[in-house]
Amino acid sequence: MEKNKEKKGSEENFTPRIVYALCAWCGTGGSETAGAYWLKYPENVRPFRVMCTGALDASYVLRAFIEGADGVVVSGCHPGDCHYNLGNFRARRRLAVMKEVLNALGLDGDRLWLRWVAHGEGKKLVDTAWEFDAHIREKGPNALSRRWDT
Amino acid sequence: MVAVKIEGNRWEGFKGFLRDLLGEGAVGAVVVPYPVPAGDSFAHLLVKEPSRVDHAWPVAPVMTVQGGRVVSRLTRKGPVEVPTVVVLRPCELAAMRELIKLNQVKPQGLLTVSFDCPGAYPLRSYLEGNGEEIKAAFLNALKDFRLAGARPLCQVCIRFTGAWADIEVGFLGAPQGSFYLIAHTPQGEKALEALGYTGQEDLAEREKAVEELTASRVSEREAYFREEFGPQVAGPEALLATFHNCINCHNCMRVCPICFCRECFFESNALKVAPHNYLMRARRKGGLRFMPDTLLFHTGRMNHMSLSCVSCGACEDACPNAVPVSRLFAMVGDRTRAIFQYEPGRDLEEPIPFLDYREEELQEWEEPYIQSTTHCPSSL
Ligand code: SF4
Ligand code: SF4
Ligand code: SF4
Numbered sequence: 001m002e003k004n005k006e007k008k009g010s011e012e013n014f015t016p017r018i019v020y021a022l023c024a025w026c027g028t029g030g031s032e033t034a035g036a037y038w039l040k041y042p043e044n045v046r047p048f049r050v051m052c053t054g055a056l057d058a059s060y061v062l063r064a065f066i067e068g069a070d071g072v073v074v075s076g077c078h079p080g081d082c083h084y085n086l087g088n089f090r091a092r093r094r095l096a097v098m099k100e101v102l103n104a105l106g107l108d109g110d111r112l113w114l115r116w117v118a119h120g121e122g123k124k125l126v127d128t129a130w131e132f133d134a135h136i137r138e139k140g141p142n143a144l145s146r147r148w149d150t
Numbered sequence: 151m152v153a154v155k156i157e158g159n160r161w162e163g164f165k166g167f168l169r170d171l172l173g174e175g176a177v178g179a180v181v182v183p184y185p186v187p188a189g190d191s192f193a194h195l196l197v198k199e200p201s202r203v204d205h206a207w208p209v210a211p212v213m214t215v216q217g218g219r220v221v222s223r224l225t226r227k228g229p230v231e232v233p234t235v236v237v238l239r240p241c242e243l244a245a246m247r248e249l250i251k252l253n254q255v256k257p258q259g260l261l262t263v264s265f266d267c268p269g270a271y272p273l274r275s276y277l278e279g280n281g282e283e284i285k286a287a288f289l290n291a292l293k294d295f296r297l298a299g300a301r302p303l304c305q306v307c308i309r310f311t312g313a314w315a316d317i318e319v320g321f322l323g324a325p326q327g328s329f330y331l332i333a334h335t336p337q338g339e340k341a342l343e344a345l346g347y348t349g350q351e352d353l354a355e356r357e358k359a360v361e362e363l364t365a366s367r368v369s370e371r372e373a374y375f376r377e378e379f380g381p382q383v384a385g386p387e388a389l390l391a392t393f394h395n396c397i398n399c400h401n402c403m404r405v406c407p408i409c410f411c412r413e414c415f416f417e418s419n420a421l422k423v424a425p426h427n428y429l430m431r432a433r434r435k436g437g438l439r440f441m442p443d444t445l446l447f448h449t450g451r452m453n454h455m456s457l458s459c460v461s462c463g464a465c466e467d468a469c470p471n472a473v474p475v476s477r478l479f480a481m482v483g484d485r486t487r488a489i490f491q492y493e494p495g496r497d498l499e500e501p502i503p504f505l506d507y508r509e510e511e512l513q514e515w516e517e518p519y520i521q522s523t524t525h526c527p528s529s530l
Contacts, residue, residue, distance in 0.1 A: 059416075062450055096452055097504075
């Protein structure tokens with residue numbers, strides 16, 4: 001953690017608030033697998049369970065960014081493995097649009113990540129949480145989350 | 151394809167054509183912009199009497215209600231029972247075609263007529279200005295296609311012809327004192343033939359003129375968003391400043407042809423929460439602006455419908471507080487649509503991107519995973 005202090009854009013002792021959106025099937029399953037192997041993820045990463053990545057409307061993600069999150073990462077079943085067949089295909093298109101809306105407005109779409117995680121990929125889920133945490137620490141706080149005039 | 155050149159005054163010729171369609175019984179009704187009785191504004195009028203059409207303004211200097219919404223209301227309970235002409239600006243037609251895809255317009259029996267649009271004035275500047283002078287200047291713009299003081303989005307409009315209509319009225323590339331009637335569909339052809347128009351005029355000059363203007367508008371639009379408007383609004387600071395005047399009245403959403411939802415999510419109970427929720431947010435942010443959720447509303451809308459936004463400017467015209475809403479939506483929409491090379495209204499068979507998918511696509515939007523990541527202490 002020591003080295004993060006010098007990183008550009010980061011505040012003294014900046015601990016990012018991170019929301020990890022997980023679908024109820026593979027995403028949550030991945031976290032169960034991680035639990036079974038006693039793998040740890042950073043405590044500032046908060047899981048947010050949705051039935052399907054396809055059920056993740058942009059308003060949840062935007063709400064998170066506006067009301068306090070510094071980053072949002074989304075994981076669910078790999079394309080082709082969706083419990084509801086098409087949900088993650090839909091999600092992928094929505095996520096691309098969400099990121100591009102943020103980019104077009106200069107709000108940094110790179111604070112939003114999509115990475116597929118299968119039920120058995122506990123390590124991938126935990127790795128993603130750590131990697132995203134480091135990525136957001138590097139970026140520093142999300143300005144929107146601290147503004148009262150949103 | 152039927153394409154004919156009509157000699158004579160463009161304005162009278164356009165109205166004469168609509169009157170003939172009604173008079174000859176090719177259609178039973180016309181929907182066309184019309185001056186309101188007091189003469190100081192315009193409204194879409196549904197008319198059956200050919201003589202009424204003489205006073206219509208098929209190309210109006212302002213857009214009061216978006217024509218896509220007009221057609222949607224007209225056909226909400228079912229298709230029209232008599233063949234009906236609807237005269238629409240190109241962006242209104244594009245909206246109508248998006249609404250057909252979204253099952254909000256029943257197109258059976260409708261004959262669409264659209265035209266080379268010189269643009270429209272901002273509603274406010276028109277209502278506050280000298281109506282007669284402005285009308286005269288506007289009619290002049292039909293000749294040279296330069297409308298000083300047009301709405302900002304009109305000035306960088308890249309789909310300004312009626313090419314997606316059943317019948318296109320073409321001014322560009324036609325010799326002064328003439329215009330073209332071009333049928334693009336079998337219905338359009340039938341209607342022109344009913345008036346005795348047949349043949350195939352050479353449109354090479356027109357195509358060249360349209361192509362040139364399109365090319366220059368495309369680069370102007372791109373430069374406007376990249377160099378001028380974009381830097382004024384992008385980034386947390388500038389974006390919030392842009393919305394500081396917003397009173398969260400949702401007018402922009404209500405007038406939008408694409409936001410057809412019977413209940414908008416952003417007006418639903420989902421966002422009406424108990425006081426302790428507001429207090430919690432206020433504590434976190436050091437205060438909370440009321441009305442809350444302004445930025446959420448705008449950015450949420452952009453996610454929901456920017457793919458289908460037709461850059462018509464209706465939202466900006468309706469904004470009481472001069473928020474540049476339509477430019478924001480057009481700028482964002484240009485970017486989101488580019489992901490799918492989608493263009494609203496272009497093709498009725500082309501699904502709206504959110505209703506479609508490919509099994510393999512958009513990998514560049516996913517975060518690649520490299521197995522032996524070093525971030526995870528537990529993997530050591
Ligand atoms: S968002 Fe504005 S510019 Fe876009 S379609 Fe709706 S009213 Fe027209
Ligand atoms: S903002 Fe979204 S929910 Fe509201 S009317 Fe538009 S599309 Fe519907
Ligand atoms: S942008 Fe304008 S029209 Fe839209 S909610 Fe804000 S004040 Fe109302």
